[in-house]
Amino acid sequence: MKRHLLIIDPQEDFCNPSGALFVPGAERDIPRIAALLSQPLAAVHVTLDTHHVLDIAHPLWWRDSDGNPPAPFTIIDELTRWHAADPAHQAQSAAYVAALAQNGRYPLCIWPPHCLIGSAGHAVAAELFAALCDWEARTGQSVDYVRKGENPFTEHYSAIAADVPDPSDPATLPNQALLSALQEADEILVCGEAGSHCVANTVRDLVAHGIPAQKLTLLTDCFSPVPGFEALQSTFLSELTAVGAKITGG
Known part of the structure; x- marks a missing residue:
């Protein structure tokens, strides 16, 4: 075997x-x-x-309206609060969050x-x-x-x-x-x-x-x-x- x-x-x-x-x-x-x-x-x-x-699942990737990164273990499943820290990554980041919602995988979790x-x-x-x-x-x-x-x-x-x-x-x-x-x-x-x-x-x-x-x-x-x-x-x-x-x- x-x-x-x-x-x-x-x-x-x-x-x-x-x-x-x-x-x-x-x-x-x-x-x-x-x-x-x-x-x-x-x-x-x-x-x-x-x-x-x-990395898209690390805090440095994201900011809120006050410029603060998300705490570890934050779930980002919509973008009313969060945006990509680098504006050049915003469209791709938003598309990624939407793709996760569609494919049934886990929602985006921010890890340490x-x-x-x-x-x-x-x-x-x-x-x-x-x-x-x-x-x-x-x-x-x-x-x-x-x-x-x-x-x-x-x-x-x-x-x-x-x-x-x-x-x-x-x-x-x-x-x-x-x-x-x-x-x-x-x-x-x-x-x-x-x-x-x-x-x-x-x-x-x-x-x-x-x-x-x-x-x-x-x-x-x-x-x-x-x-x-x-x-x-x-x-x-x-x-x-x-x-x-x-x-x-x-």
């Missing part, structure tokens, strides 16, 4: 209590994920949330700047990184690292495609290389952070792009939700079990 391990965004900013967007429970998920690497695995895929400081390119918070959590290096040395295979989120004009919760793909930017379009690799698996173990957002939307996109839900095993003791968004994780798990995905863990 070809078993693949798909680890979503196991980065310091999410998994370290001092991280910029710490997900409580992630610090306990990491040792359990690291232990999975002792199992026979045909491939290991690790996604990396990857952002610039100036996190997983910034070149920062310590972008790195894989140290305990897991050591286990990944050991897996590479032991098996002679390379971990498949997949970056997502570098386009500042769209969110990229899913490792498969951006929330609003940009036809001019291939990095926002469906990741055919990752999809093709996962199609070869008999079972895909899914874990990482956060269960309410990046895990949920990656898995939804896997199924939408032809990966049979029956191949997916969701390791619920190896992912946690962003506080305040627990219902999103619960909804995701209900959706996926209804179409045949398996759940293991606590």
Whole structure:
């Protein structure tokens, strides 16, 4: 049996209590994920949330009429209060908010700047990184690292495609290389952070792009939700079990 391990965004900013967007429970998920690497695995895929400081989901992008940025966790689902700090970005920003309302994805949430390119918070959590290096040395295979989120004009919760793909930017379009690799698996173990957002939307996109839900095993003791968004994780798990995905863990 070809078993693949798909680890979503196991980065310091999410998994370290001092991280910029710490997900409580992630610090306990990491040792359990690291232990999975002792199992026979045909491939290991690790996604990396990857952002610039100036990003449509970070406070610097937006201003109110008094020139103040939104606080982290502000939801921007209409533009009566908020406008792009750079007037050159206003039309595209307004179109993006409208596109999110139409496509049924999550509304725009303003996050603390996190997983910034070149920062310590972008790195894989140290305990897991050591286990990944050991897996590479032991098996002679390379971990498949997949970056997502570098386009500042769209969110990229899913490792498969951006929330609003940009036809001019291939990095926002469906990741055919990752999809093709996962199609070869008999079972895909899914874990990482956060269960309410990046895990949920990656898995939804896997199924939408032809990966049979029956191949997916969701390791619920190896992912946690962003506080305040627990219902999103619960909804995701209900959706996926209804179409045949398996759940293991606590």
